Amino acid sequence: MPRGLDHIVHAVRDLDAAVALYRGLGFQVGARNVHPRQWGTQNHIIQFPGTYVELLALADTADIAPHSSHRFSFGAFNRDFLAQRQALSMFALQGRGTSDADAFRRDGISEFDLYRFAREAKRPDGTTVKVAFELAFASDPLAPDIGFFTSHHLHPENFWNPAFQKHRNSATNVAGIVLVAKDPDRHRKFLAAFTDAIAVYHAGGFIFRTPRGEIEITTPEDFTHRFGVAAPDTGQGARVAAIRFALADASLLEAAPEQAGIAGLYSENATIIGAEDAMGAVLIFEPAVDSPVDHRA
Numbered sequence: 248m249p250r251g252l253d254h255i256v257h258a259v260r261d262l263d264a265a266v267a268l269y270r271g272l273g274f275q276v277g278a279r280n281v282h283p284r285q286w287g288t289q290n291h292i293i294q295f296p297g298t299y300v301e302l303l304a305l306a307d308t309a310d311i312a313p314h315s316s317h318r319f320s321f322g323a324f325n326r327d328f329l330a331q332r333q334a335l336s337m338f339a340l341q342g343r344g345t346s347d348a349d350a351f352r353r354d355g356i357s358e359f360d361l362y363r364f365a366r367e368a369k370r371p372d373g374t375t376v377k378v379a380f381e382l383a384f385a386s387d388p389l390a391p392d393i394g395f396f397t398s399h400h401l402h403p404e405n406f407w408n409p410a411f412q413k414h415r416n417s418a419t420n421v422a423g424i425v426l427v428a429k430d431p432d433r434h435r436k437f438l439a440a441f442t443d444a445i446a447v448y449h450a451g452g453f454i455f456r457t458p459r460g461e462i463e464i465t466t467p468e469d470f471t472h473r474f475g476v477a478a479p480d481t482g483q484g485a486r487v488a489a490i491r492f493a494l495a496d497a498s499l500l501e502a503a504p505e506q507a508g509i510a511g512l513y514s515e516n517a518t519i520i521g522a523e524d525a526m527g528a529v530l531i532f533e534p535a536v537d538s539p540v541d542h543r544a
Contacts, residue, residue, distance in 0.1 A: 249444035250340035250347075251459025253398045254299045255424055255490055258325050258336035259526050262304035266291050268526060269302065271507030273416025276302070278369050284339070285312040286322035286537075294411040295420045297459050299492065303336070305329060319384035324394050332420070334479060335487035337394030338424055339382075340442065340495045341459065344399040347383035359384040365462045368405060376405040383436040385438040390485035393426070395441055403443030417496040419535050423461030427478045428485035438464065442452040461491075475512045476521035476529055489529035497534040 259265040262341055266276050277292040287308040293300040303325060311322035329338045335485040338463040344361065351357035365379035387395065400406055427435055431452030439446050442462055444455040451469030455462040467478035494500060500518045504511030509524040517533040 248457070249442055249457040250342075250397060251457040251458075252298050252299050252421055252424065252462070253337060253339040253341045255421065255487070256301045256303050256325070256339075257334075257490075257526070257528050258303050258329050258392070258449075259333045260304065260329060262289065262291065263304060265279040265302045265304070265526055268507065269293060269300075270518070271509075272503045272520075272530070273304055273506065274300075274414050274418065275453075276410060277404075277411055277543055278366065280366060281306060282322070283364055284310040285320075285515050287311040288322055288325055288412060292407065292411070293414075295418070296409075296412055297407070298421045300421070317360045319362070319363075319386070319394075319396070321382075321394070328392065328394075332527055334522065335490065337461075338394070338487060339396050339398040340457070342381060342383060342397035342399030344381040344383070347397045347399070350443075351383060351385045351440070356387070356437055356440050357383070357385040359386070365401075367473060370408070375400070378402050378406045385437075385441050387434060387441075387485070389433055389437075390426075391429070392483055392486055392522075406416040416492075416532070417494045418492045418498050418532075420493050421460050422491040422535075424487060424531060425470065425489040425529075425531075426462070426464040426485055427467045427470050427481055427488045428464055429466065429481050431466060434464055434485055438462065439464065474519050474529065474531065475514050476519055479522065480525075489531050491531045491533060493535040494532055495535050500532050 250500040274293045280290050282288045287304040291302045303391035312320045314320045315513050328511045348361040367375050368378045381399040382396050384396040434445050442455045446453040470478040479488050520530040522529050
């Protein structure tokens with residue numbers, strides 16, 4: 248069965264500014280969390296049922312663990328990524344723990360050991376609970392600027408909370424993400440193994456449909472043609488370009504950027520916010536599948 252989206256990492260240099268951006272766009276943003284010292288990172292979470300966006304920044308980097316032949320360093324990857332840019336740095340799929348690590352090794356897309364870690368989280372009433380995860384990392388040599396992994400939640404009852412999943416902009420879920428690459432076909436085999444899904448040809452590339460969102464890869468030219476904004480630089484390889492959010496109330500499509508005081512482009516029943524206004528990420532707001540669509544000229 249295909250692995251659905253678990254979360255997308257938006258790596259930023261100013262975490263407070265990122266929180267203000269997303270809150271201005273109508274999202275409920277959770278409390279700040281601090282990762283283990285060997286990661287040297289901190290985050291805020293924007294939750295949906297089964298999926299979330301992670302706003303991530305560096306914290307104390309003194310003890311960040313280096314990469315090794317069998318260990319992927321989450322902290323080192325994001326530290327090096329942020330040294331060049333702020334943007335969408337990683338995405339994680341729903342995990343199966345050890346079986347993912349074994350499958351990735353068999354498919355030739357990883358030699359990394361399974362990584363386990365835990366941290367504290369806060370409930371809406373302020374009480375502290377433990378959350379823990381098993382991470383299975385994979386690697387596409389043609390996409391060194393994307394971190395790929397699966398995340399298995401060991402205490403899901405302490406992590407997912409319906410109270411955190413209600414957003415003023417009516418966003419109900421992450422409809423998908425869009426990757427860009429000069430030649431999408433060169434990434435098809437890797438993405439098929441990583442997602443455990445079948446590639447379906449679409450426009451300038453491929454879509455992998457999963458139980459939680461679509462993972463699409465297309466060319467920079469097709470991306471700009473469809474969404475009207477610039478694609479990220481693919482000079483060093485494929486990149487994660489955009490997050491697609493589904494809104495239950497289509498009448499709010501144009502309201503989000505206006506309320507945040509930033510520019511938005513309305514095109515074909517979607518509102519698009521370019522990377523220059525969203526800290527390196529392209530954010531796409533579109534009607535949920537079962538929501539009424541506002542057809543405009």
